[in-house]
Amino acid sequence: MARYFSRSLLAILCQASLGTSVLLGAVGVVQAQDIKFNADILDLKDRGNIDLSQFTQKGFILPGTYELAIKLNNQTLPVRPVVFLAPDDDPKDSKACLPPELVEQLGLTDTALKGLTWWHEGQCLDVASLKGMEVRGDLNTNTLTLNIPQAYLEYSSANWDPPSRWEEGIPGILLDYNVNAQTQRQNSNDNRQNNTMSGNGVVGANMGSWRLRASWQTRISHQTGSGKPSERFFDWTQYTAHRAIVPLRAKLTLGEDFLNSDIFDSFRFTGGSLVSDDNMLPPNLRGYAPEVSGVARSNAKVLISQQGRVIKEVLVAAGPFRIQDLDSAVSGALDVRVEEADGSVQRFQVDTATIPYLTRPGQLRFKLATGRPSDWKHQVNGPVFATGEFSWGVSNGWSLYGGGLGSDNYGALSVGLGRDLMAFGALSADVTQSRARLPQQGTLKGGSYRLSYSKRFEQTGSQVTFAGYRFSDNRFMSMADYLSAKDDQTGVAPRRGKEMYTLSLNQQFASLGLSAHLSYNHQTYWNQDPTDRYNLSLARYFDIGRFRNVSLSLTAYRNNFNNSKDDGMYLSLSMPWGNSGSVSYSGSYTSGTNSHAVSYFNRVGDADSYQLRAGMTGNYADLSGYYSHRGSLAQIDGSASVLGGQYSSVGLSMSGGATLTPQGGALHRNGILGGTRMLIDTDGVAGVPVGGYGSSVYSNLFGKAVVADVSSYYRNSVRIDVDKLADNAQATNSVMQGTLTEGAIGYRHFEVVEGYKAIAVLRLADGSVPPFGATVLNAKRQEVGMVNDAGNAYLSGLKGGENLSVHWNNQEQCRVTLPPEIPRNMGSTLLLLCVKG
Structure with a gap:
């Protein structure tokens, strides 16, 4: 209010002065730097006691x-x-x-x-x-x-900054976690109850540009009435240190890692790598992160892991799910485990794929790594290896890529060519030759051949996110195959791949209001049964009478994994109900069991949502509920399910973290474990709502909050939600932006003034008043008011007992001490004595 008054005063004076110069011929000239005001038009009791020095020069700021x-x-x-x-x-x-x-x-x-x-x-x-x-x-x-x-x-874009503006953030310590607890009771004669608690997380430290990270996972399970002891374990699964090498647009990683390659199959190793980071490129040149989709038959926990390391663990409600917030650095085969409320488990694998390995003309992208293969117990198991690969933009549209991987008794070379077909998409093809020497089989030489394609068809609303085919002959071995075979008595690696078909397709039918998503993965092996995974989703929005935005969706899937088939279909019809709720019918067929249910979903504010579901599964009543809360301290999801005569289940999931820096710290909900975040300082004011792209979080008692939903190398905005800001607080600036390197802890300070508002009369020691236009500042040198006629001032952001300074003639002239209690009644007037400091 005080600052608004200052700007308004300046506008009034300028307008009045200019107007008077026309009507009366008075001097009211606006020059390049100086502004002169005709103060005779002001209705003041004391025309001689005016200080407009701060307005006499356009944009003038005191040195x-x-x-x-x-x-x-x-x-x-x-x-x-x-x-x-x-x-x-x-x-x-x-x-x-x-x-x-x-x-x-x-x-x-x-x-x-x-x-x-x-x-x-x-x-x-x-x-x-x-x-x-x-x-x-x-x-x-x-x-x-x-x-x-x-x-x-x-070059910059709407959401991307050049490297000169990237920030390494401030030093700090972080502790991120994701914990799940479930209780499931079978209604059987032995009345057994299964209790499990599992979790994973990251402990880390930031020092300059280095990010130190240690990943952990744990699981505790106990079955009452079985007489068996509880099973429990806790493991540190991965230790790494990484940093950005900005001039090379690359990421340096030391410690335990998975081979990040667009050519060779991934495996775990201990060593170091230097990899061109696609995330440092503008968004339109980046790859895409893998996603996991499926259908939960009931309230379920989805666990995604790779070679024993848990990557993601999340509680989902009954129905289709799509997990799209995985780290884009994840590559290779992912193991997916869906634990249902009744104790049954779905298992399948998702083979992540990469877009064609294309590079802009004249640019060079590379990936280098060296070390020794290791397992999840931190034990090295294999010879020293070195690998390198590159992609070079030969000309406009053509890219040449290739690489090699070598160690004692194993080597592989690859070469490929990529072509940007412009309107017809992007295509790449490559050949990889391997040579492995095994004690049991001697020397094996073989080849693997791959074709990849991607394209977005704007006119038809189609997007081939990825389409690929790969064939490996019987004597070809990846590094992972070689490591498995050399330790096997037969010298044969399990799950040696033969053919793989991969497709991810999105299609929009705008005229019909219909969207479709298809994912398909077919993998055959030389020494194992094939695996298949199909997932088709259709969704349409339409209107029925007075009901708007009615949604009809169909999801069908088939999993064929480890010689076990799992087919399912899910149908849902949903319509809005009330301001933020919806009512839906769903029917599903999974593994020979039919179910029908009616559910109600609603949001409570912008941070909470819940779903209630009632129906029939087979011949039994099926009741369930799901609640999600995105709080300032953590994200909490809870679920409860009852299938009459069969089982009952309760689950709770909590995801959050703690970040501590020299600038302060806070507990907070989480994004990617160990990922990038922003520490917000609200000038010591508690309860200030701040946020990025999700629901707001509130600053703690120390005026600190952490926003975790920020992306690396992406221009992020953090803002104060002024609509939710308390009446006794105001923010000078409510939006700030910044681009952070991967894993950084950013820092932003918002100037927030908290306090009461009051009308005051200022008096000097001799009984006179400060001049018209004098400014009143608090201890932080924030302007809280301006003196007008007869020493009157409207002041804001006041706290009992604090000292204010009054300025005119471009310097401090006297100080005011507020009473211990500020009157809450705006009708009362404070009489304040301003004395020399």
Whole structure:
């Protein structure tokens, strides 16, 4: 309010002065820097006691140091100290000093950097050396606005910044976790009850650009009435240290890792790798993260793992699910386990795929790794190996790629060619030859051949996310096959792949309001039964009478894994009910069992939702409930199921973390375990709602909050939800942006003023009043009010007993001490004595 009054006063004075100059011929001239006001038009009791010095120069800021947010072409950069200095040629003026370290973050092109000139002994940028650049400071909003012509800036997009603006964040410690607890009771004669608790998480530390991470997982199970002891284990599954090598657009990893390759099959090893990171590229040049989809027959827990390491564990409601927030660095075969409420388990595998290995003309992408293969018990098991691969943009549309992997008694070479077919998509083909020497079988030489394709058809609404075919002959061995075979008495590796077909397709039928998603994976082996997985989803939105946005969806799937077939179909009809709820009917057929149910879903605010379900499964009544809460401290999901005469089950899942830094810390809900996050400082004010793209989190008692739903190398916005802000608090700036490197802990400080509002009369020691236009600042040098006629002032953000300073003539003149209690009644007036400090 105080700052709004200041801006309003300036506008009124300018308008009044200009208007009077026309009507009365008075002096009211607006020049390039100076503004003159005709104060005779103001209805003041004391026309001689006026101080408008802060308005007499356009954009003038008194020389000094200010904490300002940098706003570059409408993008808000972090708050930093900005020095305003008087230039040598005009001591009455002031200019913002842009030091070299700030200029480096602006993302100027090499050509623009070479033409820069400096002043103040080379410490401040001469703005005139960038033609068209504008610099403007505003203490009302605590921002320094920089407008730079786009021709001087490196490539950027709506959500992506050039590397010069990436932030490594601040040092800190983090502890992320995901814990699940379930109780399931079978209604049988022995009345047994199964109790399980499982969890996984990451402990980490950030030091400069290094990210130290240790992953863990645990499981405790107990069956009452069985006489068996409880089963429990806790394992540290992976230790890594990684950092970004920005000049190379690559990620350096040391420790235990999985081979990240677009050519060779993945396996676990201990060593080091240097890999071009696609996440550092603009979004339209990146790959895609794998996703896992399926159908839960009841409230269930979905556990995704790779070679024994748990990657994701989440509680889902009955019906179709799609898990799309996996790390894009995950590659290879993923093991999926769906644990149903009745104790039954679905198992299948998802083979992640990569888009064709294409690179822009003139660019080189690479992946290097060396070390020794290891298992999940941290024991190395195999010879030292080294691998390298590359993709080179030969010309516009063509890419040449290949690589090699070698160790004692094993080697593989690969070469491939990729082509951007423009309107017809992207295609790549490669050949890999392997040579393995085994004690049991001698030397084996074989080949593997692969074809990959992807395309988005804008006109037809189609997207072939990935389509691939691979054939490996009987004597071909991947590194993983070789490691398994050399330790086997027969010298034969299990699950040696033969053929693999992969397809992921999305189709939109706009005229019908219909969308379709198809995923298909078929894998055959030389020494094992084939596996198949089909998943088809259809969804249509339409209107029926007064019911709008009615949804009809159908999901059908088939899993054939380990010679066990699992077919299912799920049909759902849903319609809105009330402001935020919906009512739906669902019918399913899974493994010979039919079920029908009616459910009600609703949201409570923007952080809570629940679902109630009632129906029949076979000949038994089926009742279940599901509740989800996205809180500031954790995300909590709970479920309960009862199948009459068969079983009852209760489950609870909690996901969150703790982040501690020198700037403070907070408990918080989680995104990717060990991932990127932003620490928010609300100036010590508790209960301030802040957020990124999900529901808001609230600052704790120390004025700190952590926003975990931020992406690496992506321009993220964090904001204060001013609609939920308490009446006694106000924020100078409610939105900030930033781009963080992978695993970084970003830091943003929001200037929040908390306190009461009051009308006051200020008096000086001699009984006079401060001049009209004098400003009132708090201890943080935040403006809380302005003096108007007769010493009256409307003040905000007041706290009992605090000291305020009153400024005019561009300096502090006196101080005011507030009473211990601020009257809550706006009708009362505070009488305040302003004395010399």
